[in-house]
Amino acid sequence: MENIYAQFPQDLTREHFSDLVQSEHVRIERIISRGQSSPESGWYDQEDHEWVIVLEGSAGIRFEDGREIVLRKGDHVKIPAHVRHRVSHTDPDNITLWLAVFYR
Amino acid sequence: MENIYAQFPQDLTREHFSDLVQSEHVRIERIISRGQSSPESGWYDQEDHEWVIVLEGSAGIRFEDGREIVLRKGDHVKIPAHVRHRVSHTDPDNITLWLAVFYR
Numbered sequence: 001m002e003n004i005y006a007q008f009p010q011d012l013t014r015e016h017f018s019d020l021v022q023s024e025h026v027r028i029e030r031i032i033s034r035g036q037s038s039p040e041s042g043w044y045d046q047e048d049h050e051w052v053i054v055l056e057g058s059a060g061i062r063f064e065d066g067r068e069i070v071l072r073k074g075d076h077v078k079i080p081a082h083v084r085h086r087v088s089h090t091d092p093d094n095i096t097l098w099l100a101v102f103y104r
Numbered sequence: 105m106e107n108i109y110a111q112f113p114q115d116l117t118r119e120h121f122s123d124l125v126q127s128e129h130v131r132i133e134r135i136i137s138r139g140q141s142s143p144e145s146g147w148y149d150q151e152d153h154e155w156v157i158v159l160e161g162s163a164g165i166r167f168e169d170g171r172e173i174v175l176r177k178g179d180h181v182k183i184p185a186h187v188r189h190r191v192s193h194t195d196p197d198n199i200t201l202w203l204a205v206f207y208r
Binding site: 001002003004005006020021023024025026028049051053055069071073074075076077078099101103104 | 105106107108109110124125127128129130132153155157159173175177178179180181182203205207208
């Protein structure tokens with residue numbers, strides 16, 4: 001048994017990614033951010049579908065079609081494979097804790 | 105976009121299960137409990153692997169080999185397919201909010 005709030009990193013100048021589950025068809029990832037965003041050119045274009053929830057903090061996701069959503073505690077969204085998106089911002093003052101499930 | 109804390113049921117005399125994602129290889133489920141447990145004979149014996157996290161409240165899981173774990177906010181555990189287990193208790197006074205990912 002592990003705890004998703006445990007082993008929080010000290011260095012929050014970069015984002016931290018850790019796999020909680022990795023199997024043939026699914027990967028579950030914990031992401032910790034504070035103030036980071038994707039670079040302007042940094043679109044995610046993923047082979048897998050993604051379901052992502054914000055457990056703490058808040059973050060914006062911008063889609064290539066111009067749509068932007070802001071996720072706060074408990075908000076979750078499905079991002080189909082190859083729907084290009086980027087993180088437009090994360091809370092600069094508090095940790096944003098994401099849980100992402102990637103699947104075929 | 106949806107929120108995992110939204111649309112909490114009024115009737116907590118039974119558990120509530122809702123699918124957040126359902127695809128060929130993965131199913132993500134929200135479970136809301138308050139005080140329920142599996143019946144003494146009610147072992148779960150699942151075809152799929154399960155990764156489960158408690159987001160609010162607390163709950164016990166007992167395994168067929170006698171081992172019991174208690175999960176509190178943020179605790180998560182992997183339960184391989186066909187590892188028989190039951191929910192030994194959930195917090196009787198507060199909602200227990202589970203997020204479960206079932207995968208092949």
